[in-house]
Amino acid sequence: MGHERATKGRLTRLAGVVAMVAALAACDEGAGGAQAAATPGAPPPPAVTVQQVTLTDVPLTREYAGRTQGAREVQVRARVAGILLERTYVEGQAVAQGDLLFRIDPQPFQVRLNAAEAGLQQSRAGLRQAERNWARVAELWQSRTISARTRDDAQAELDLARAAVAAAEAEVASARIDLGYTTVEAPISGVTSLEDLPEGSLVGTGADNGLLTTITQLDPLHVVFAMPEAERMRERGLLESGRASREGEDGRVAVEIVLGDGSVHPQEGWVDFTASGVDPNTGTIRARAIVPNPDHRLLPGQFVRVRAKGLVQNGVALIPDKALMQGPQGPFVYVVDGEDKAQPRPVTAGALVDGARVIEAGLATGDRVITGGVIKVRPGAPVQAVSATAAAPDGGTGTGTGEQQQEARR
Structure with a gap:
């Protein structure tokens, strides 16, 4: 009996070992299958x-570096010599065309005008005397009571009197013009600069003593810029081939002005001038745009960006x-x-x-x-x-x- 129980115990333990081995084999097979299942195939398309x-x-836009300048800048100079009596404007103020700017002492020129008018009266009196003399000589010449020389002398006296009147009239006109030059008016509308000569100065008509002020027209303003030659030729080729067109009926190139802070000037301008040649030093073509500037936001000398518009590529x-x-x-x-x-x-x-x-x-x-x-x-x-x-x-x-x-x- 004891021997049979020992034998059954050994068989039981052997069965347990076999079961354990079978379980371990099953686990290994399962792990291998899982590993095989985890192996990826071909990656999916990206x-x-x-x-x-x-x-x-x-629509295409091109940008170029540009610089503003006054549409017109006029030097206001004295046209007669004299003492500068008065300046009637505030320096840096905007003035309109025809506004009075300066007064030069008019008295010497008024005296000259009075003398010229007196000389004219004298010349006219001489002409009337010559005309009366000629009338008498003409009657006597008809009756053949005077010589031809006497008649010729009377004719010459009349001609000289007429010439003297013409010269006196010219002298009066010249004196009147000089008197008018004693009031200096603004030739254009714009902004004035600092005056070059203070009141009380002796002004003249020379280069060193005749400049009174400078007026710069700010509305409209000019913006000058340069475009590369290659870009200009390419643009022309696109237009000529029909691959591009211009917006608008007038064909003008519209521009926007971009300021240094990135803001855009409210008013659009347009290109009014393009040079017919290429600058050999830079290989660029010079151009100019006119830009309305009613609020004087743009000032001469500013560096800006010119954004050209109106070209449409088809x-x-x-x-x-x-x-x-x-x-x-x-x-x-x-x-x-x-x-x-x-x-x-x-x-x-x-x-x-x-x-x-x-x-x-x-x-x-x-x-x-x-x-x-x-x-x-x-x-x-x-x-x-x-x-x-x-x-x-x-x-x-x-x-x-x-x-x-x-x-x-x-």
Whole structure:
């Protein structure tokens, strides 16, 4: 009996060991199966954001560095010599054309005018005497009672008297003009500078003592700038080929003036002059714009940015600038073909408009350009395309893992 119980105990322990081994084997098999199940297959196509191309007409703007200057700047000078008696304006004040600015002592010129008028009266009296004398001589000549020499002398006396009257009249006119020059008026409307000669000074008509003040016209104002020759030629080529057009019926180039703080001048101007030649030193073409300036916000000598408008490029595509790539053969973009594969497409890039790049050639309506997740794209590789309109508000693709969305945002 004891031997049978020992045998049963050994069998029981052996069965337990077998069961344990079987359990361990089952565990190893399960772990191997789980490991095999965790091994990934081929990675999924990368998620990218695409934008469908639509050809449209795009207004173009070009910016140039410019400098303001007065439309007209006139030096006000004395035209007669004398003592400066009075200045009638406040320095730096805006004056209108015809306003009185200075008074020069008029008394010497009034005396000269009086003397000239007296000389004129004397000449006219001499003319009347010569006319009466000629009338008597003419009657005597008809009766042949005087000689031809006497008649000729009377005729010469009459002619001299007439000439003396003409000279006296000219002298009176000259004296009257000089008297008028003793009041100096503003030749144009504008803003006055500091006076160069104070009241009580002896002014003259020379270069060193004749300048009284300077008037600068501020409304309108001129802005001078220069455009690169290549850009000007390219613009002309676009217009002549019909790939671009001008806005407006008059064909004028409208401009906006951007100040140093980034603000835009309220009034638009227009280009009124473009040089017919190229500056050989800079390779640029000089141009000028007229800008209304009723509130005198712009002042001469300011450095500004001139933003030329009115040029419309026809039938082009607009894509985000980040979608444009550079390769050994030039600029290109990735487009998604009908098999959802990314294919490089060479393009002709144009101007940058509000952060978007103009594509002049290489794209057609309906093409899907990759604009997000380009860094993960390989030529000819499949992609998971998501329209830009369906992308997440934060810039992701709206689908896929968080890592994919982060990459799309980049």
